[in-house]
Amino acid sequence: xxxxxxxxxxxxRLRLRRALRHGGFVFGAAILMLALVVAIFAPLLAPxxxxxxxxxxxxxxxxxxQGGRPDHLLGTDHLGRDYLSRxxxxxRISLIVGFATxxxxxxxxxxxxFVGGYFGGRVDDVVTYIINSRLSMPGLLVxxxxxxxxxxxxxxxxxxxxxxxxxxYAVVVRTATQQVRSADFVAAARVAxxxxxxxxxxxxxxxxxxxxxxxxxxxxxxxxxxEASLSFLGLGIRAPTPxxxxxxxxxRTYLFAKPYLIWIPGIxxxxxxxxxxxxxxxxxxxxxxxxxx
Amino acid sequence: MWGFIRGKVIVSLLVMxxxxxxGFALLHLSGDLxxxxxxxxxxxxxxxAVRRQMGLDQPLLAQYAQWLAGAFRGDxxxxxxxxxxxxxxxxARIGTTAILAVGALILAIAVSLPLGMLAALRPxxxxxxxxxxxxxxxxxxxxxxxxxxxxxLFGVTLRWLPISGSTTPLHFVxxxxxxxIGAIPALMRMTRSGMLEVLDQDYIRTARSKGVSGVRIMxxxxxxxxxxxxxxxSAVQLGTLLGGSVIVESVFAIDGIGLLTYRSIQRGxxxxxxxxxxxxxxxxxxxxxxxxxxxxWLDPRLQQRRTG
Numbered sequence: 001x002x003x004x005x006x007x008x009x010x011x012x013r014l015r016l017r018r019a020l021r022h023g024g025f026v027f028g029a030a031i032l033m034l035a036l037v038v039a040i041f042a043p044l045l046a047p048x049x050x051x052x053x054x055x056x057x058x059x060x061x062x063x064x065x066q067g068g069r070p071d072h073l074l075g076t077d078h079l080g081r082d083y084l085s086r087x088x089x090x091x092r093i094s095l096i097v098g099f100a101t102x103x104x105x106x107x108x109x110x111x112x113x114f115v116g117g118y119f120g121g122r123v124d125d126v127v128t129y130i131i132n133s134r135l136s137m138p139g140l141l142v143x144x145x146x147x148x149x150x151x152x153x154x155x156x157x158x159x160x161x162x163x164x165x166x167x168x169y170a171v172v173v174r175t176a177t178q179q180v181r182s183a184d185f186v187a188a189a190r191v192a193x194x195x196x197x198x199x200x201x202x203x204x205x206x207x208x209x210x211x212x213x214x215x216x217x218x219x220x221x222x223x224x225x226x227e228a229s230l231s232f233l234g235l236g237i238r239a240p241t242p243x244x245x246x247x248x249x250x251x252r253t254y255l256f257a258k259p260y261l262i263w264i265p266g267i268x269x270x271x272x273x274x275x276x277x278x279x280x281x282x283x284x285x286x287x288x289x290x291x292x293x
Numbered sequence: 294m295w296g297f298i299r300g301k302v303i304v305s306l307l308v309m310x311x312x313x314x315x316g317f318a319l320l321h322l323s324g325d326l327x328x329x330x331x332x333x334x335x336x337x338x339x340x341x342a343v344r345r346q347m348g349l350d351q352p353l354l355a356q357y358a359q360w361l362a363g364a365f366r367g368d369x370x371x372x373x374x375x376x377x378x379x380x381x382x383x384x385a386r387i388g389t390t391a392i393l394a395v396g397a398l399i400l401a402i403a404v405s406l407p408l409g410m411l412a413a414l415r416p417x418x419x420x421x422x423x424x425x426x427x428x429x430x431x432x433x434x435x436x437x438x439x440x441x442x443x444x445x446l447f448g449v450t451l452r453w454l455p456i457s458g459s460t461t462p463l464h465f466v467x468x469x470x471x472x473x474i475g476a477i478p479a480l481m482r483m484t485r486s487g488m489l490e491v492l493d494q495d496y497i498r499t500a501r502s503k504g505v506s507g508v509r510i511m512x513x514x515x516x517x518x519x520x521x522x523x524x525x526x527s528a529v530q531l532g533t534l535l536g537g538s539v540i541v542e543s544v545f546a547i548d549g550i551g552l553l554t555y556r557s558i559q560r561g562x563x564x565x566x567x568x569x570x571x572x573x574x575x576x577x578x579x580x581x582x583x584x585x586x587x588x589x590w591l592d593p594r595l596q597q598r599r600t601g
Contacts, residue, residue, distance in 0.1 A: 132304070133311045135529075138536035138573040141554065142319065145566050148558050149324030225435055229540055232437045233555065248438060259445050266438035274433035281429075 018286055025282025031275030039091040046085035047073075051240040054080035062260055074264055077250060083261075086242035087268055093231075093243040094224045094272055097158055101223035102216050104162025109169025110212055114200045116170070117177025124174075131170050139164050140226060148235045157236055161223050169215050176208035183207075210287035217280030221273045228269050244269050294593075298586055305582045309575055313364075316570040317357050320563055329561035330373055347373070360567070369571075370564035372557070379568045382553060389459050390549035393541070394534040396465060397472035398527060405477050406523075409484025410516075413492060424485065428478035436537060440471045440544040457546035468541045475537055476530045483526050521588050528584040532577030 019025055038045060057080040061068045068075060074083040116127030143160050150156045180186065181204070189199050228245030230236030237243035239250070244265040251261030320326075327344035328335070335343075344350045348359070363370060369379040412424040447467060448456035455464050491497060538551035546552070550569060557565035 129304075129308070129311075133308050133315070136308050136312050136574045136578050137316065138532065138570065138577070141536050141539065141570060141573060142316070144539065144555075145558050145570070146319055146323045149320065149326075149329070149561065151324075221433070228435050229437060232435075233540065233543065235558070245435070245437075248435075248441070252441065255441055255445055256449050262438065262441050262445075266435065266442070269435050269438065270430075270433050273435075274429060277429055277432055 015286065019282070022282045022285060024278040025286065028275040028278030028280075028282060031271055032279060035091050035095060035272055035275070038088055039095045042088050042092055046082075046088045047071075048082035048085040050081065050085040050089040050242045052081060056080065059254070059258055061258070062264075065260070075260065077247070077261060078254065081240075083247075083264060086247060087244070087264060090242040090244045090247060090265065090268070091272075093154065093237055093241070094227065094269070096154065097161065097227040098220040098224045098272075098276070100158040101161040101165065102220040104158065105164075105166035105219055105223075106169055106212065106216055108163070109166030109215075110173045112166070112170040113173025113175075114177055114204065117174040118181055118196065118200055118204065120178070120181075127170070127174065131167060131174075134164075134167050134170075137164075140229065143226065144230065144233065144235055147230060152230070152236045152238055154237065157227055157230060161226055165219055165222060165226075168219065169212065172211050172215050173208055176211045177204055180204050180207045210283065214280050214284045214287070217276050217283065221276040221280070224269065224273055224276070294589070297589055301582055301585055305578050309578055312574045312578075313361065313571055314357060316567060316574070317360065318353065320567055320570075321353055321356070324561075326561060326563050364571070369568040372565050373562045374560060379564050382565065383550065383568065383572070386549045386553055389547060390535065390538050390542070390551060392465060393468055393472060393538055393547070393549060393551075394531055396469040397476060397534050398531055400469060400473040401476040401480055401530070402523075402527065404473070405481035405484055409481045410488055412481075412485045413488030416489065421485075424481060428481050431474050431478040434474070436471055436475050437540050437544055439474060440467070440541060443467050443471065444544070459545075459547040459549070464545070464547070468545045468547060471541050472534055472537055476534060480523065480526060480530065483522055487520075487522050517591070521592055524587055525581065525584045528580035529577070531580055532573060535573045535576060 054076070057072070057076050059078055059080075060072050060076045062075045062083075063070055063073050065075075072082055072084070074087060076082055077086065112127050112130065116124040116131075143164055146160050147156055150160075177200075186199060186203050189203050194202070227236055227243065228248075231243040231245030232249045234249060237246050239246060247265040248262050251258070251265070254261050325340075327340050327347065327349050330347065331340045331343045348356060351359075360370065367380065369383075371378050372382060375382070408424050408427075412418075412421040415421055444456045444467065447454045454466055455461070456467075458464055535550070538549060539555050540551075541547070542549050542551035543555050550572070553565065554569040556562075557569070
């Protein structure tokens with residue numbers, strides 16, 4: 001309610017000010033930006049080559065623990081590879097999988113949702129049927145089976161996850177489109193002779209975009225977790241490429257003696273997924289300000 | 294009601310058929326099963342021999358028709374490796390996985406229902422914030438990481454619980470907890486938002502203005518209405534739990550359907566993988582169908598809305 005008393009600010013500045021007051025949004029955005037910077041500048045930030053082995057420096061604990069060394073801040077793994085460097089390069093895999101999957105599944109799911117929601121009737125029946133069939137398939141199991149047959153690589157993982165996890169986009173965009181479809185400005189565009197694709201793109205898309213954005217963050221988090229799980233199970237990213245899930249799988253042998261080998265990449269995955277989800281929650285709150293007052 | 298049920302059942306059967314065909318095609322088109330089976334050092338002739346022997350040289354649709362005909366008779370084929378019937382491999386393990394999945398679902402509901410309700414009673418209170426934070430954390434922690442952490446804490450440091458196998462009830466404590474934590478965030482959020490919606494309705498306000506206490510309103514007036522979406526979500530979650538058991542069973546070395554699937558995927562044991570995909574799909578479809586019917590029975594308005 002307080003917002004009605006604020007002197008009229010330009011829309012964008014008002015939105016920015018509201019965003020900066022949303023703790024979860026700020027925290028999520030900050031962590032995500034940090035991860036992005038680390039991933040982009042990995043070659044400059046990483047002190048060592050992430051795949052270079054040094055068998056005379058195996059299993060060194062992190063520098064703050066007993067036996068730690070200042071030249072290996074997070075210690076080394078069972079092959080003497082610098083753990084900080086592997087963690088830094090691992091962020092690239094997570095972010096690439098997260099973003100690429102989010103885009104591919106977003107395009108597929110939103111298109112289905114727009115088509116079903118806009119046309120309704122028989123077309124919608126078909127779209128609903130496709131969505132139901134997809135929902136009935138166990139996503140992670142199908143991904144595991146297909147990726148193991150095709151062979152795990154960054155490209156296969158992104159394609160398979162992207163082609164599988166579009167269901168939430170489709171469900172949400174379909175419902176949102178149904179709500180916008182009967183609005184006056186859509187009817188006006190139709191009367192003016194605009195084609196269906198043009199109406200969907202110019203009239204409907206801008207009005208459901210905030211829904212797509214929220215789902216996008218959830219899907220990105222889901223993709224990051226899925227890649228980590230696939231790599232942990234040995235069916236995703238192949239060694240020696242550093243992926244956080246794979247690092248946990250490799251550290252598993254030393255679970256009892258060297259638990260930090262699991263803690264470090266585990267916390268990295270946790271923080272990145274948490275940040276992505278917080279960003280999504282923040283976007284949802286900010287796009288529905290009435291809920292907040 | 295019967296027309297509603299018949300329509301739902303027909304669509305469900307069609308979805309099962311579609312899913313089985315898509316799964317079959319995906320597995321066959323993703324790689325050369327014969328080459329996988331023959332092994333890495335097999336010659337071209339050996340691969341061809343395997344292909345003929347397994348019937349993999351026939352057209353895809355013919356293979357699918359054969360598989361489907363078998364499935365209708367209850368014959369899901371035999372494992373490429375152990376030669377055992379897939380159905381008997383399943384029967385030996387289904388109990389273990391069912392304990393995991395159902396146990397996890399019960400635990401998840403037992404945690405999320407009261408917490409979600411309390412959070413809805415006092416929106417924006419410290420309790421509500423705590424519940425949201427727990428949901429966020431549960432959503433972000435990878436299940437395999439959580440499992441390994443629990444093994445290292447409760448299994449190794451404290452020595453309270455056994456870390457692998459499935460011989461005693463104690464063996465199920467950690468796997469069920471890990472699976473439940475994966476299901477809790479969605480269930481808790483759904484309970485909270487469902488409750489908030491119901492609490493905002495006129496008849497609840499009336500009851501409140503008449504001085505009926507919060508907890509009493511919850512139990513007598515709001516709970517039944519908020520439980521409808523929860524039933525559907527529980528059905529969905531049970532399907533997800535069956536899938537999630539792949540990771541949990543492999544970490545805790547529990548010989549259930551999940552571990553069987555993981556090993557079969559690793560060695561290209563196609564009949565077992567196809568059967569698992571079908572099993573989880575059918576379980577999901579049947580459960581959501583039952584949830585739809587139960588919902589329609591509890592709330593007859595839904596029958597009109599969905600069939601009309």
